[in-house]
Structure formats: C-alpha cells, structure tokens
Amino acid sequence: MKNLSVGIDVGGTFAKIGLVDSSGALIESLQIPTEPTKGPAHFKRRAAAIVKGWTFGSVGLGLAGGVDAKTGSLLFVPNLKGWTGFSFKKSFEKSLGVPVHVENDANAAVWGGYKVALKGRPRTVIGLTLGTGVGGGLVIDGRLHRGATGSAGEIGHLTLELGGPLCHCGRRGCLEAYAGTYGILRAAKAHMRRVPSPLTPKAVAEAALAGDAGALKVWDEVGTRLGQALSSLILVLNPDAVLLLGGVARAGRLVLDPVRRVFAAQPFREPFRKVVLSAPAERDWGVVGAALLSRERRG
Numbered sequence: 001m002k003n004l005s006v007g008i009d010v011g012g013t014f015a016k017i018g019l020v021d022s023s024g025a026l027i028e029s030l031q032i033p034t035e036p037t038k039g040p041a042h043f044k045r046r047a048a049a050i051v052k053g054w055t056f057g058s059v060g061l062g063l064a065g066g067v068d069a070k071t072g073s074l075l076f077v078p079n080l081k082g083w084t085g086f087s088f089k090k091s092f093e094k095s096l097g098v099p100v101h102v103e104n105d106a107n108a109a110v111w112g113g114y115k116v117a118l119k120g121r122p123r124t125v126i127g128l129t130l131g132t133g134v135g136g137g138l139v140i141d142g143r144l145h146r147g148a149t150g151s152a153g154e155i156g157h158l159t160l161e162l163g164g165p166l167c168h169c170g171r172r173g174c175l176e177a178y179a180g181t182y183g184i185l186r187a188a189k190a191h192m193r194r195v196p197s198p199l200t201p202k203a204v205a206e207a208a209l210a211g212d213a214g215a216l217k218v219w220d221e222v223g224t225r226l227g228q229a230l231s232s233l234i235l236v237l238n239p240d241a242v243l244l245l246g247g248v249a250r251a252g253r254l255v256l257d258p259v260r261r262v263f264a265a266q267p268f269r270e271p272f273r274k275v276v277l278s279a280p281a282e283r284d285w286g287v288v289g290a291a292l293l294s295r296e297r298r299g
C-alpha cells in the first residue's frame, strides 16, 4: 500500500521502526539496538532488511542531533559518534527505492504529536520531548520551524540559571539540567530523605503521590523550571498550545500544576489565558512524526 510510510526513530541505544498509515496510526512496530559503534552503514543495512518485507511509499528518519535537511546527513551528534557526514537520505533512497526524509528526532516527535494528538488544528505550537534529554520543536503557522540551519527549537538548552547545574551539552543551568531525567534524579537525591531504589522519575512520581514531601518538592521544582522556560517562549511566540511529550510528561498534574502556577503569575495575561497545555498519552511520536513528515515531502 503506497499510502503507508515507514518511520525510523534512531536513539543512541535503541532505534524504533514502524509502518504508519496516513492518520498516524502504527500498523507495525519494533525496536532494534542501534549499535552506534558499528557505524551508520551497518545500521542502514539492518533497518533496510527489516522494512523490505513491507509496502510503503516513503521513509522518514528521526536522528538525535543536528540534521542538514538538504543532504539528510548529520552535522552534530552527541550520542552517535562517528555518524556525522553519512548521507542517510541518499543511502536509504538507494537501498529502498522511495523518497527519504531526514529530520531531528525531537522535531519529528513534536510533528507527530501535533498532527495526531492535536489533529494539526492549532497554528502555533511549542512542543517539548521530556526524556533523558529535553528536546523541542516549534510549529509556526502550521509548519515545522527549522530555522536557518535546521537547528531551531533547542528549547532544552534555554539558560534558566547562570552557574546552575551542569547540562549534558556542557553548559550550566539549561532547562534540561532541571527537567531531563538526570536533573530530576539529581533533585531527588538532594531533596528526598529516603531515595527510592532503583531511582527513576517514575519512582519519584509514586513517592510524591504517596505524600513524600521531598518528592513533591522535586516535581514542584521540575514543573516550575518548565513553566519558566515556557513562559519566556509564550511571550515571544504567543502559541495556541503547548505539547508535552515523553515519559516525564506522564507525571501528570505533579508537573503540570506548577507549570500552570507559573503561567497564572505572569503579568502579561492574554497569551497565558488562551494557551492549551496538552500532555497526550505516550506513543512512539518520533516514529509517527518522521513517517508523516516523509509523506508531506513526497507531496
């Protein structure tokens, strides 16, 4: 079926591969280890072998890092060392014989959430992917905003505190250093009397729901930092909606209540009164979004 597309979301450890229909529903999906040290050509061969049994009209790839939209190669990658410069677009197109679109993974996930969870209706949306890292994507006037060099939307690296905690990007005080998994676990160690074992954001959320004062403080801090970063962006972009994706968004009101509190305290009321805060149920948004973007590109 030519109206199906393949989405491939390549993370540093695992890659998710799915067959997606025009509504964004997953028809097939599976996960393989990325094996980054074996290089991009090895990965391409394995991924191509998997999808060869499917029928589809285009392929979308979401890659963690800066992507050159024209050549579909990686410009900068923190987790896939040695993968820069490889033309994913040309190489996959040659193997599979269909158009291939390459996108930053957070942009792809935000596009998936925008098209499916928000039905593509709002015109302007700020999207965040909350996981180990904090990724971002911007939809402006119904289109994914890539910027001059394809690196727009790095919301996770907005500086919230000069000299704050160290971020994985090497700078200090970024949103990610507070709201990324490692930021949440650092705060849990600082605030909780009895640190859960194993220590995960889910365990910290469970402790908070059970009334643990330290855990409640952790989520208050995470939500407040998210609210601060989003407030600045809302003043700039005046969006219809904010889309929160990824595992951490599952903490629900623990993280959303402090965000709403920060919004309610803003002196410029109008843009905050109208904005919709959406945290849809978890799905492989990166796979869905990459596949849907590849459809748009093929026209």
Ligand SMILES: [Zn+2]
Binding pocket: 156, 157, 167, 168, 169, 170, 171, 174, 176, 177
């Ligand atoms: Zn950073």
